[in-house]
Amino acid sequence: MANNTYDAIVVGSGISGGWAAKELTEKGLKVLMLERGHHIEHIKDYADSNKPAWEYPHRGGRTQKMIDDYPVLKRDYPLNERNLSFWAVDKDSPYVEKKPFGWFRGYHTGGRSLMWGRQSYRLSDLDFEANAKDGIAIDWPIRYKDIAPWYDHAETFAGISGSKEGLPQLPDGKFLPPMDMNIVEQTVAARIKDHYKNKRTMIIGRTANLTQTIPGRPSPCQYRNICSNGCPFGGYFSTQSSTLPAANATGNLTLRTFSIVTDIIYDKDTKKAKGVRVVDARTNEALEFNSKIVFLCASTFPSTAILMRTATDIWPDGLGSSSGELGHNVMDHHLKLGAVGDMEGFEDKYYSGFRPNGIYIPRFRNLPGDEKRNYLRGFGYQGSASRESWSRQVAELSIGADLKEALGQPGKWTMGIGGFGEMLPYHDNMISLSKDKKDKWNMPQIVFDVEFKENEKNMRKDIVADAVEMLEAAGVKNVKGHDEGCEPGWGIHEMGTARMGRDPKTSVLNSNNQVWDCKNVFVTDGSFMTSASCVNPSLTYMAMTARAADFAVKELKKGNI
Amino acid sequence: MNRRELLKMIAAATGGAMIGGELLLSGCKSETKSAPVAFTAENIAFLDEVAETILPQTNTAGAKAAGVGRFMTVMVNDCYTKDDQEIFHKGLTTLDDACNKMHGHGFMKATPEQRKALLVSVDKETNDYIKKKADLENQQKEKQKQGQEKSTDDFKKQTMPNHYFQQLKQLAIFGYFTSEKGRTEGLRYTPVPGKFQGVIDYKKGEKAFAGLT
Numbered sequence: 001m002a003n004n005t006y007d008a009i010v011v012g013s014g015i016s017g018g019w020a021a022k023e024l025t026e027k028g029l030k031v032l033m034l035e036r037g038h039h040i041e042h043i044k045d046y047a048d049s050n051k052p053a054w055e056y057p058h059r060g061g062r063t064q065k066m067i068d069d070y071p072v073l074k075r076d077y078p079l080n081e082r083n084l085s086f087w088a089v090d091k092d093s094p095y096v097e098k099k100p101f102g103w104f105r106g107y108h109t110g111g112r113s114l115m116w117g118r119q120s121y122r123l124s125d126l127d128f129e130a131n132a133k134d135g136i137a138i139d140w141p142i143r144y145k146d147i148a149p150w151y152d153h154a155e156t157f158a159g160i161s162g163s164k165e166g167l168p169q170l171p172d173g174k175f176l177p178p179m180d181m182n183i184v185e186q187t188v189a190a191r192i193k194d195h196y197k198n199k200r201t202m203i204i205g206r207t208a209n210l211t212q213t214i215p216g217r218p219s220p221c222q223y224r225n226i227c228s229n230g231c232p233f234g235g236y237f238s239t240q241s242s243t244l245p246a247a248n249a250t251g252n253l254t255l256r257t258f259s260i261v262t263d264i265i266y267d268k269d270t271k272k273a274k275g276v277r278v279v280d281a282r283t284n285e286a287l288e289f290n291s292k293i294v295f296l297c298a299s300t301f302p303s304t305a306i307l308m309r310t311a312t313d314i315w316p317d318g319l320g321s322s323s324g325e326l327g328h329n330v331m332d333h334h335l336k337l338g339a340v341g342d343m344e345g346f347e348d349k350y351y352s353g354f355r356p357n358g359i360y361i362p363r364f365r366n367l368p369g370d371e372k373r374n375y376l377r378g379f380g381y382q383g384s385a386s387r388e389s390w391s392r393q394v395a396e397l398s399i400g401a402d403l404k405e406a407l408g409q410p411g412k413w414t415m416g417i418g419g420f421g422e423m424l425p426y427h428d429n430m431i432s433l434s435k436d437k438k439d440k441w442n443m444p445q446i447v448f449d450v451e452f453k454e455n456e457k458n459m460r461k462d463i464v465a466d467a468v469e470m471l472e473a474a475g476v477k478n479v480k481g482h483d484e485g486c487e488p489g490w491g492i493h494e495m496g497t498a499r500m501g502r503d504p505k506t507s508v509l510n511s512n513n514q515v516w517d518c519k520n521v522f523v524t525d526g527s528f529m530t531s532a533s534c535v536n537p538s539l540t541y542m543a544m545t546a547r548a549a550d551f552a553v554k555e556l557k558k559g560n561i
Numbered sequence: 562m563n564r565r566e567l568l569k570m571i572a573a574a575t576g577g578a579m580i581g582g583e584l585l586l587s588g589c590k591s592e593t594k595s596a597p598v599a600f601t602a603e604n605i606a607f608l609d610e611v612a613e614t615i616l617p618q619t620n621t622a623g624a625k626a627a628g629v630g631r632f633m634t635v636m637v638n639d640c641y642t643k644d645d646q647e648i649f650h651k652g653l654t655t656l657d658d659a660c661n662k663m664h665g666h667g668f669m670k671a672t673p674e675q676r677k678a679l680l681v682s683v684d685k686e687t688n689d690y691i692k693k694k695a696d697l698e699n700q701q702k703e704k705q706k707q708g709q710e711k712s713t714d715d716f717k718k719q720t721m722p723n724h725y726f727q728q729l730k731q732l733a734i735f736g737y738f739t740s741e742k743g744r745t746e747g748l749r750y751t752p753v754p755g756k757f758q759g760v761i762d763y764k765k766g767e768k769a770f771a772g773l774t
Binding site: 050051052053054056057058059060061062063064065082179180181182183185186222223224225226347348349350351352353354355387389390391395398399400401403404405407408409410 | 614615616617619621623632635636639640641642677680681684685688730734735736737738739740741744747748751752753754755756757758759760761762763764765766767768769770771772773774
């Protein structure tokens, strides 16, 4: 068993797992990283990263067969011909929906760090204090000052580009130079600022695309905007481009793919984890790996499911269930709504390159001192202005050479913004393990019982109305608001189910992401989130993972775990 | 496609009817299984000529040189629902009949001028149809919205079928501008821009930039 023993085991290789592996190996620990899916080698395995449109049989579209094969993925944008191999195959990954929940997963080395949207924002004390102030759920056990240095650390290493704005609700960070806005975005930003007297702002998005080289990352972004196919230049942050090479460089990392963790080996005498049990996804062989600490970074629901399957002889509902909160408080962001319109003029201006980023309108509702809305919390918008492409309808031109010529040129300017709203943590929004339905490795399927409630529904009305009002105030014409409806999960920002807190009676993790009931197990993916904020969460997972790794190694050295 | 593009495309598609867009976006299309009907070499030649009439050779390649006819058959076979496949196949006959009626012979025998005259007329008829369909769908959407206020049950959507010429025109445009010829000749193809410039001058007539996809 000697070669099955490590200092630390990291379960999962996505954004959180990659960070855990990097931080722990750099601190000298021998680390085993377990990935349930197949390996994807940086650059070499990005089959579609240099493929032009015409080499896709359906030019990137979706076929009826894909729609049949992917009953979950088809519900939103991920199902297309371009990077299909990066998404988990629905039929191999079944789950139960008591209420609709769209679960879009990446089961391979790098997880969804390969396909993520790369928008990177800091939470603020507006977020960390929100639950306590509103009397919702429980208080976060940390405040902004606790995480701020770790945001610095995460941004510096990951390479986040953005502009400093001095906004209390969206703290500035260690940014690479910001990307440009185009002429219409600049105009709209200036008019919004003017119209709302600085109370609302539109800024360039903060994104994990390199606007210049940083150590270890020789090539900056090339502005192709096909990041989610994998970048042959390593122009954006992913496990493969960033944390995995850093961890490998230490000589301390072992990566094992096709390794599905069934549960943590819990020693009831020491009240500590001894390692993990694994089933090999290809051979079904049962294996055990031992370690001094375990980092669960398997993504929100799988990490919680591992806890639920652990030490059930002591706690029938699993490790961490003594709180009564394991599996509860599922959160996501709600989206698919906003407004779009036309901007007249500016026909003598254009832009070049394909920016993998848009504009961002930080939260402006329910800020301290503002009038209270009929809902708690708030929302931000992402969007962009652009000139219409060949895909536009040219009603005035029928067919023929004129049509072809016109479509080959940029069309009128349009501007669109889409909201990302905060979802409250509700105890009854929960996952559980099915008693009878199993997957092909005989593991119980996860059952989803999650819905948006009144607060989210009320907020959605403001998201559309405010989007329309702002675009109109900025001089955009023919503004149309839209709300396409949204299922939980579609934000692909799964959060909650093993929240942090100050009290083991009401939380699964303490302020260091440590499981209250098992001090050498840490959970640092989205499951630790105590509330959702309205900003994209991945940067927070990076920072909190690095913070927890630092704490874990110190505790290990002190002999406390 | 990423989420930002999607949000914008959905919004832009509201009120319009972009079957190409639906192909890329829709998660709620009818579940009817597709049962491909074979296209013949004659069909492909016919489609090439229709597409060429929509997007003809000028100082840049036309749709026929870009292989759009064959591309259309792939899309119809693989991506269209059974209903849309039927509309498409019937449409080929309908179009040929319309040509007979207007010019006294079928489309393949018609001159480029005759073909253009025919498609201009069919295009006009199609636009009227699309407008009617969009109005109906907007009414349905309103009803659906009101229904959703009370319950979350799905509101069965009643709608008009797609028009065959809308399919032909959209597939021609989609096929052409995503083809190698269309992208490299009909657009300014820049697969690796290397930088992003937010504001540059633009003179009317200059082509739009196009990337890898």
